[in-house]
Amino acid sequence: MFPPKVRADDRVGASSSDSPVGSSSAEWCLSYGFHLRTVQRWLELLDAETYIDKKNAILKRCWELAELWQAANYSSASVEWYTPARYLEGVRLVLDKIDLDPASSTEANAVVRASKIFTKDDDGLKQAWFGRVFMNPPYGRTEDGKGSLAGAFCRKAIAEYECGNVKACIILVNSLHSQSWQAPLYDYAFCLVDHRIHFISADGQENASPTYQNVFVYLGHDVLKFAKVFARFGYVAKKIADAAPLAGEMLDLPDFLRRAAP
Numbered sequence: 001m002f003p004p005k006v007r008a009d010d011r012v013g014a015s016s017s018d019s020p021v022g023s024s025s026a027e028w029c030l031s032y033g034f035h036l037r038t039v040q041r042w043l044e045l046l047d048a049e050t051y052i053d054k055k056n057a058i059l060k061r062c063w064e065l066a067e068l069w070q071a072a073n074y075s076s077a078s079v080e081w082y083t084p085a086r087y088l089e090g091v092r093l094v095l096d097k098i099d100l101d102p103a104s105s106t107e108a109n110a111v112v113r114a115s116k117i118f119t120k121d122d123d124g125l126k127q128a129w130f131g132r133v134f135m136n137p138p139y140g141r142t143e144d145g146k147g148s149l150a151g152a153f154c155r156k157a158i159a160e161y162e163c164g165n166v167k168a169c170i171i172l173v174n175s176l177h178s179q180s181w182q183a184p185l186y187d188y189a190f191c192l193v194d195h196r197i198h199f200i201s202a203d204g205q206e207n208a209s210p211t212y213q214n215v216f217v218y219l220g221h222d223v224l225k226f227a228k229v230f231a232r233f234g235y236v237a238k239k240i241a242d243a244a245p246l247a248g249e250m251l252d253l254p255d256f257l258r259r260a261a262p
């Protein structure tokens with residue numbers, strides 16, 4: 001594919017003095033202003049079979065992403081993704097028992113095993129919450145179409161916990177921490193899941209290629225227990241500052257960091 005005197009040596013910077021003949025293919029490409037990898041990609045695309053395979057793979061992925069985006073933002077049929085049992089075991093270890101799942105269905109509760117559930121027909125957002133709660137909210141838009149449905153469920157969870165109606169709550173949501181509705185969640189202990197959760201569809205199929213990352217958030221007093229149990233699922237953490245400190249001002253460090261400071 002390269003002229004005869006160009007060596008199949010793809011080390012950029014492998015000068016011609018390293019070898020008695022010609023320049024390396026990387027240098028040859030660079031002499032025309034292109035990186036070797038770029039040229040290799042073009043050459044791959046010239047191969048009809050590879051080109052068609054790659055094009056189809058890219059189209060398939062685009063289609064999947066468009067469907068997921070549509071599902072996450074608009075479709076009401078998309079919300080039936082259930083939490084796999086192993087995470088619910090973790091939830092039960094921390095809460096002892098799940099008194100309430102405010103966003104659920106009869107099928108989902110066969111695994112969640114909450115004493116009480118609210119379904120779409122009840123509208124969990126309009127009910128009074130209580131006790132020890134596990135919540136994996138539905139996505140999409142609120143009824144008025146103006147906000148995130150998951151955001152409304154998270155705000156309700158925090159409000160019900162802060163006023164004392166809810167004793168403790170573990171929230172499982174997609175990790176979308178650049179979205180403003182997620183900001184209040186990070187005032188509590190959380191666990192960034194270090195793998196993709198394979199949620200279960202309403203017909204019992206595991207999602208084989210999950211797209212989203214997830215975070216568990218703990219509203220409760222036994223943060224140590226949450227940390228011990230959820231460390232098996234990822235990185236347990238607590239925010240240490242609210243905003244960049246003003247110049248010269250000290251961060252209000254938590255005790256364990258202050259003790260560690262020299």
Ligand SMILES: C[S@@+](CC[C@H](N)C(=O)[O-])C[C@H]1O[C@@H](n2cnc3c(N)ncnc32)[C@H](O)[C@@H]1O
Nearest residue numbers: 082083103104105108118119120123124136138
């Ligand atoms: C992501 S699924 C989670 C189900 C279950 N909590 C779990 O973790 O396996 C969200 C559930 O909320 C239900 N749902 C949708 N809108 C709701 C609403 N306004 N109030 C209560 N539940 C709702 C859906 O039907 C769905 O079963």
